[in-house]
Amino acid sequence: MLALQHGATGFSVPVLLVGLGPSVLDIDIGPLLALVPIGLVAGVGYGIAYYYRFTYEVTASTFDVSSGVFARRSREIPYRRIQNVDLSQGLFERLFGLAVVSIETAGGGDTEATLRFVSEDEAERLRAEIRRLTAATGESTADPDSDRSASDEPTASERTRENHSPGGGAPTLLFDLEVRELLLYAVTSFRWGAAVFPIAILVFLGGADSGPGLVPAFVIDAARPFGGPDALEGAAVGPLLVLAAVTAVQWSVFTYVSSAIYTVANYYGFRLGRAGEDFVYERGLVQRYSGSIPVEKVQSVSVTENPLQRLVGYAGLWVETAGYGPDSGSSNQSAVPLAGTDRVYRFAENLTGVETPEFRSPPRLARRRYFVRYSIVAAVIVAAAIGLSRVSTFDRWYLTAVVFVAVPPAAHLKYVNLGYFVGADHLVIRSGFWNRQTTVIPYYRIQTVSTRRSVFQRRLGLASLAVDTASSRTFAWGSPTIYDIDLETAREIHDTGRERLQSALRERARTDDLGLSVDFT
Amino acid sequence: METLHPRIRLIWIARGAIAAVVLAVALVALDQWRVTVPPLAIAAAVAVALVLAVGYAVRLYQVWRFELQDDALYLERGVVTFVETAVPFVRVQHVDTQFGPIERALGLSSVVVYTAGSRNADVRIPGLTPDRARSLQETLRELAVESEGDDAV
Numbered sequence: 024m025l026a027l028q029h030g031a032t033g034f035s036v037p038v039l040l041v042g043l044g045p046s047v048l049d050i051d052i053g054p055l056l057a058l059v060p061i062g063l064v065a066g067v068g069y070g071i072a073y074y075y076r077f078t079y080e081v082t083a084s085t086f087d088v089s090s091g092v093f094a095r096r097s098r099e100i101p102y103r104r105i106q107n108v109d110l111s112q113g114l115f116e117r118l119f120g121l122a123v124v125s126i127e128t129a130g131g132g133d134t135e136a137t138l139r140f141v142s143e144d145e146a147e148r149l150r151a152e153i154r155r156l157t158a159a160t161g162e163s164t165a166d167p168d169s170d171r172s173a174s175d176e177p178t179a180s181e182r183t184r185e186n187h188s189p190g191g192g193a194p195t196l197l198f199d200l201e202v203r204e205l206l207l208y209a210v211t212s213f214r215w216g217a218a219v220f221p222i223a224i225l226v227f228l229g230g231a232d233s234g235p236g237l238v239p240a241f242v243i244d245a246a247r248p249f250g251g252p253d254a255l256e257g258a259a260v261g262p263l264l265v266l267a268a269v270t271a272v273q274w275s276v277f278t279y280v281s282s283a284i285y286t287v288a289n290y291y292g293f294r295l296g297r298a299g300e301d302f303v304y305e306r307g308l309v310q311r312y313s314g315s316i317p318v319e320k321v322q323s324v325s326v327t328e329n330p331l332q333r334l335v336g337y338a339g340l341w342v343e344t345a346g347y348g349p350d351s352g353s354s355n356q357s358a359v360p361l362a363g364t365d366r367v368y369r370f371a372e373n374l375t376g377v378e379t380p381e382f383r384s385p386p387r388l389a390r391r392r393y394f395v396r397y398s399i400v401a402a403v404i405v406a407a408a409i410g411l412s413r414v415s416t417f418d419r420w421y422l423t424a425v426v427f428v429a430v431p432p433a434a435h436l437k438y439v440n441l442g443y444f445v446g447a448d449h450l451v452i453r454s455g456f457w458n459r460q461t462t463v464i465p466y467y468r469i470q471t472v473s474t475r476r477s478v479f480q481r482r483l484g485l486a487s488l489a490v491d492t493a494s495s496r497t498f499a500w501g502s503p504t505i506y507d508i509d510l511e512t513a514r515e516i517h518d519t520g521r522e523r524l525q526s527a528l529r530e531r532a533r534t535d536d537l538g539l540s541v542d543f544t
Numbered sequence: 545m546e547t548l549h550p551r552i553r554l555i556w557i558a559r560g561a562i563a564a565v566v567l568a569v570a571l572v573a574l575d576q577w578r579v580t581v582p583p584l585a586i587a588a589a590v591a592v593a594l595v596l597a598v599g600y601a602v603r604l605y606q607v608w609r610f611e612l613q614d615d616a617l618y619l620e621r622g623v624v625t626f627v628e629t630a631v632p633f634v635r636v637q638h639v640d641t642q643f644g645p646i647e648r649a650l651g652l653s654s655v656v657v658y659t660a661g662s663r664n665a666d667v668r669i670p671g672l673t674p675d676r677a678r679s680l681q682e683t684l685r686e687l688a689v690e691s692e693g694d695d696a697v
Binding site: 129345469470471472473474475476477478481491492493502517521524525528 | 615616622624625626627628629630631632634635659660661667
């Protein structure tokens with residue numbers, strides 16, 4: 024049993040109050056100001072109480088955390104359920120040599136345990152300790168209700184685990200993001216999340232230069248040279264559309280720039296290494312992130328490429344676990360943010376052991392389907408323009424018919440980026456033009472398989488096959504689906520998936536082979 | 545292939561009827577405060593909604609099937625999008641039986657099967673008699689324990 028240790032938590036609340044208190048309260052200057060010292064004292068009191076009531080303990084089989092001043096909560100997390108351990112350090116933490124440790128498990132809505140304000144050394148020690156104990160329990164209790172693994176001789180993977188696990192040691196470097204790759208990554212990636220930055224800046228600078236209305240004056244000023252309105256009141260539809268277009272362009276440019284800055288700040292100095300059977304990574308310019316991902320927890324591996332990255336021949340590699348990642352709330356961890364496409368595909372093949380996929384395409388009927396679908400979208404746009412021309416002075420609605428030109432290429436591009444490959448031990452699924460994603464799913468990671476057919480697909484004899492794995496996918500990363508293949512093919516792959524899941528599970532029970540290789544570079 | 549209990553149609557029709565009532569209220573409110581909607585149009589819209597709801601319920605009952613196969617629970621369902629799902633027993637995390645108030649009034653219950661997946665993470669089989677629900681839960685639990693894998697997440 025290890026000694027009980029305190030997390031240096033007490034600091035947070037008073038600091039928050041000192042920071043927030045005046046700025047919130049001096050809106051109503053007056054008697055409320057007197058509340059600030061009271062709030063400060065209460066905050067400091069609460070912080071100190073929280074500090075003394077927060078304990079964590081590393082036991083032989085679980086990691087225990089108990090916390091809470093008024094409502095107490097204690098948790099015991101078994102090591103073999105831990106998905107990944109992440110460390111992050113903001114500017115404040117780095118100045119004071121502190122770190123935030125997050126421990127992720129599968130399921131649930133958020134991080135299982137968060138230790139804030141732990142000293143850097145302690146955080147490192149905790150992570151190494153948890154990793155060591157996880158590896159140890161993985162060996163002894165991998166199969167609690169059978170004695171197969173105990174009676175067998177240690178397999179190759181067990182031996183390597185023993186060699187590498189004690190104390191973690193210095194991780195072997197697997198991948199190092201070069202400055203050129205980082206800049207390329209920043210320039211070629213576009214994060215929609217960054218769209219809030221321009222709004223945030225506007226709100227922040229709000230009082231300074233916004234005009235009388237809801238719309239800041241500079242937005243109207245910028246649009247005026249291109250035929251925008253002089254003022255919002257009484258403006259015709261034409262100039263208003265110009266204003267909307269110019270604003271959209273401005274917004275996109277700002278979003279793009281902030282997205283690039285965000286990328287550089289987050290992925291600066293990215294390094295991926297190996298410690299025992301775990302991946303360890305670190306990254307970040309101002310806020311440092313580091314963490315470890317046990318390779319046996321990897322559910323699937325994806326290669327992502329957007330059109331710009333395809334143009335310059337680069338791609339990114341992501342591994343997915345069932346836990347939650349340090350940012351974006353999803354379980355995707357970047358293993359290689361950006362590297363040459365060939366290299367990334369080779370990494371993916373080495374990591375999962377999948378053979379080089381020979382992609383098959385859905386039947387051509389699918390392309391016709393997309394053509395019809397996009398034509399309907401275009402027709403809706405034109406119809407909306409006609410409607411607008413009826414109720415306003417805007418009369419050149421026929422200009423919007425230009426969108427029909429985009430329909431055939433859009434349908435074709437969607438079609439050519441679809442592909443699937445049924446391998447011996449893996450299913451490889453590719454889809455998407457804007458964010459093309461190629462996902463490698465080992466059969467033994469399949470949770471459920473569904474064949475889906477909408478009314479329209481039934482008419483054409485097509486079906487989509489959704490293969491679900493244990494992961495917390497978000498809106499941006501749907502569950503991997505093979506779209507619009509022949510019903511017969513879909514049923515075939517459906518059955519193949521089920522059968523190979525069973526045989527792979529039997530295989531794994533016998534050999535204890537992970538099927539994933541840590542040294543993938 | 546097993547089918548659901550015919551009484552499940554009543555629940556689905558009742559659900560559709562509630563939606564039709566909500567629609568009627570919304571249309572009446574629209575008539576009161578915004579634009580005049582002729583009463584005939586309201587009646588027609590509600591009638592169409594009701595007919596659709598009944599048709600949907602009947603059709604859904606016709607297509608809903610499930611089966612315990614060698615390695616997986618297999619389900620077929622869906623009117624607009626027809627879905628065939630296989631839930632391998634190895635992947636079953638836990639199994640619930642649920643009795644909602646309306647279900648209880650009609651003497652029905654549901655079995656909900658949970659997996660660690662993200663989509664179809666919970667698969668619900670509605671419209672079972674309480675006895676069948678319990679026996680199905682029991683069987684699924686046994687099958688899940690029997691086939692337990694060592695790679696639980």
